[in-house]
Amino acid sequence: MAVSDIDQPERKLTPVTEHSENILSVRDITVGFGSKIILQDLDLDVHRGEVLGFVGGSGTGKSVLMRTILGLTPRRAGRISVFGHDLSSASDKTRRMIERRWGVLFQQGALFSSLTVKQNIQVPMREHLKLSQRLMDELATLKLELVGLPQDAADKLPSELSGGMVKRASLARALALDPDLVFLDEPTSGLDPIGAAAFDSLIGNLSSTLDLTVYMVTHDLDSLHSICDRIAVLGQKRVLAIGPMEDMMKNDDPWIKSYFRGARALRRT
Numbered sequence: 493m494a495v496s497d498i499d500q501p502e503r504k505l506t507p508v509t510e511h512s513e514n515i516l517s518v519r520d521i522t523v524g525f526g527s528k529i530i531l532q533d534l535d536l537d538v539h540r541g542e543v544l545g546f547v548g549g550s551g552t553g554k555s556v557l558m559r560t561i562l563g564l565t566p567r568r569a570g571r572i573s574v575f576g577h578d579l580s581s582a583s584d585k586t587r588r589m590i591e592r593r594w595g596v597l598f599q600q601g602a603l604f605s606s607l608t609v610k611q612n613i614q615v616p617m618r619e620h621l622k623l624s625q626r627l628m629d630e631l632a633t634l635k636l637e638l639v640g641l642p643q644d645a646a647d648k649l650p651s652e653l654s655g656g657m658v659k660r661a662s663l664a665r666a667l668a669l670d671p672d673l674v675f676l677d678e679p680t681s682g683l684d685p686i687g688a689a690a691f692d693s694l695i696g697n698l699s700s701t702l703d704l705t706v707y708m709v710t711h712d713l714d715s716l717h718s719i720c721d722r723i724a725v726l727g728q729k730r731v732l733a734i735g736p737m738e739d740m741m742k743n744d745d746p747w748i749k750s751y752f753r754g755a756r757a758l759r760r761t
């Protein structure tokens with residue numbers, strides 16, 4: 493049975509009044525390209541075990557922030573601490589340990605087109621672990637099951653998969669090393685509403701059963717309502733607001749109001 497077919501267990505929401513342990517902390521981050529500043533003095537905390545949804549207008553810097561945290565885009569100022577380690581002062585060994593403990597699903601899936609699904613899932617295993625081919629094959633089989641892909645997907649190339657299957661295969665790769673934290677960049681974009689709901693359900697289930705912390709950039713209001721413990725809104729080069737959906741529904745910032753209580757948002761109720 494696919495994970496997504498299992499009824500979604502009632503999610504235990506992270507209590508926001510208690511000070512949860514931060515798995516990721518960003519302080520005073522400034523990022524720019526040439527003379528254009530995208531993020532300025534931005535602060536953000538992600539609590540262990542939560543699903544944090546990240547929203548903001550197009551071009552506000554959601555992907556830039558995610559790439560900066562991942563070390564793919566340089567920052568001009570600020571500190572990032574993951575699993576209690578400051579990334580600026582981390583040794584190469586610590587940095588590799590951190591990279592082993594996080595998984596990433598990029599916006600377009602970013603699977604290697606010339607590798608089969610199984611080989612794609614095994615890329616992080618080859619990079620970080622020394623395992624026999626047989627063990628890696630067994631692990632890839634387990635990951636396919638975890639994300640609800642049929643076993644015959646293992647030997648297919650990404651071009652032979654549907655959009656929803658590509659997302660699941662990318663998620664299987666992001667989960668290859670049993671991470672504590674996963675970054676998902678618009679995981680439901682391009683999926684039809686049924687596929688998107690099944691994917692949300694999968695992420696919600698994995699988050700509860702594997703005790704995963706999820707950092708999810710999304711435009712999908714359904715995802716925000718159904719699986720996010722908290723929502724962070726990016727605007728004016730910083731995190732404008734962060735909190736549970738109830739807080740967003742009460743917020744009077746014009747962008748937040750029109751996003752969460754505008755005509756499109758109200759149509760879904």
Ligand SMILES: Nc1ncnc2c1ncn2[C@@H]1O[C@H](COP(=O)(O)OP(=O)(O)OP(=O)(O)O)[C@@H](O)[C@H]1O
Nearest residue numbers: 525530548549550551552553554555556557709711
């Ligand atoms: N490598 C780069 N060089 C120059 N500008 C860049 C680069 N990467 C991103 N930008 C600019 O940074 C801004 C933020 O881009 P980003 O992709 O983070 O937006 P976003 O909030 O993720 O948008 P969307 O919701 O449309 O995906 C944009 O103006 C973009 O053009």
